[in-house]
Amino acid sequence: MNVSAPLLVQELKLLRKGRGISATQLGQRVGPALREVCQISEHEDVAEMRRKLTDRLRALIAPLPADLNTVVLAAMGLHEQARNPFYQERVHWAARKLDRDDRTIRRRIDEGIEQIAELAFAPTATARPGQPSRSWHTESLRVTLSLDQPVPEAFEFRRIVADADDITELDLALTLTPPAHRSHSPREEDLQIDVFHGGVMASRVQETSDRAGLALRLPAPLRRGERHDISLRFRAALRYPHYVCVPRRPVEAFELHVRFARPMPAEIQRLDRVFQEDARNHGVHGAVLEPDGSGEVHVEFRDLAPGFAYGVRWQEPLPDWTIARAG
Template sequence: MNVSAVDLAGELKLLRRGRGISAPQLAERAGPALRAVCLIAEDDGNAEIRRKVTECVTRWTPALPDDLRTAVLAAFALHDEARDAFYQERVRWLARSLVRDDRTARRRIDEGIERLAEIAVASTSESGPDSHGSPSTRWHTEELRVALALDQPVPEGFEFRRIVADADDIAELDLAMTLTKSANHGESFDDKDLRVEVFHGGMLAERVMESSDRVGLALRLPVPLHRQGRHEIALRFRADLKEPHFVCVPRHPVDFFDLHVRFPVPVPVEVVQLERVFQDDASDEATRGVLLTPDASGEVHVQFRGLAPGFAYGVRWKPADQGLSGSAN
């Protein structure tokens, strides 16, 4: 069965209800995607399903960032300190653990489950991760450079990326770009809002909507890469961005990220550098970072090293009028 991360995430979100994995009606809740990745047989009873799902979640969660791992384990009632019978009580425990409110705790759980589903699908595919269950072991980005010009009629950027193969026969790169929807105006993202062109390094083989605001891009390489092989690509993107931030949220490790942002006149009243924050918090003014001052050309320049998959790195600004945003993955 070809399992999609979106389908699996939906089934996992149903599984967190009530007693989580300890729920007595587990056989009814285990959908086809979950059964496929956990190798659950049709005649498996609740106890056997519980054992298999627990083993899978325990195997997948070490690949998550610490906070997301805690959120997922608490959601499924697998955390030693969060085994309450009711989901809401486990959410409250997580909120206290994160020193955040319940709403933020729920967002962490949602994000953690979605990342977990990606890890699970990758770990069960032929091109998935190694035996440690860590995602993104097929290739990683050695260097990513982005130049973003917000002073154009339509915001425009160039992305230069050098990737390194961590396995043999890397023929395609799974990339993505997210256009954050405007929470203030209820605007939705349409596939036509993003234009991507390859300047060199491959051909776009597929473009799909992975979620309501994220576009998945499959880039086919000219020739397959062997382990330790390097390859450079250049992309141009233009997008009608919705919120005032631009961040990289890598799905594969990134060794170095260099970002130039050129602002229109008048320049923003505030620019903040964001490093290792949750993607949902990138637009939250309560999430603070280093204050940046645009230079005489209206530009800021930031650099990051050792980017961890699932976290956001970039800048947020406060324009005089309604601003713009986006993210690269």
């Protein structure tokens, strides 16, 4: 049977009903399009089917804009905070989360489903989770975050690899999330971005109230297999109780140095493959890190999966803004 994006849309709309990905009779909802996209054979049991669906759908949802990412994860029952047994309850949760009405959320869910169906069948979207995308991916990402400066700043050094010809622009993103005790969203002037080498900032768009989308135009088009280095600096006149990388595309290696101001934080934790929402949830624990004599910690990660958070979180007497790196 020939499968297509429209057929996948139909199957995804069926899958989102009831408990979504956690449905007991999951096999009855998985049609030929989902089986092909998620590489599910006829002989696999429900547990393996659910695992493959979860991994593949998360990878397809990860590149979506933040609002669509949230609502589609919720619709499918993949969002940790929206595991309600009924689809309408998950829609209502997303409506509260994004401060929109239920009708708007349902439209956005449909929009997101259509986009991931297009991605699944596009020639540039044949990568599986943990493998390079067909446009570009990050070979190495090194970040140095200095919290002991008058204005805290992060230096980013990234080497990307083109997975297709004629790559002319990189889509990146940065999220500044206020803690619960702050009512207003960050302003554009709260975050300063400088390109040190490797391209020109072509545009900066506020994708959501706390997420800035960045387009970096490259000096020349890249051909498949070519590597390119970029260097950026981010400055914000606020302190961050966590710094995490949430990749839109696979990242082979991520190295993070954090230099803390004194007095040292009460506790520092390593966050490894957690949901982005859990990065600021202190009920989710990571390995405790001890700063060295210079007040620094150093962590490394390998084979980062799109949509998950990797980095460091710390506790201070008065935690302020959080920062989440994506791209």
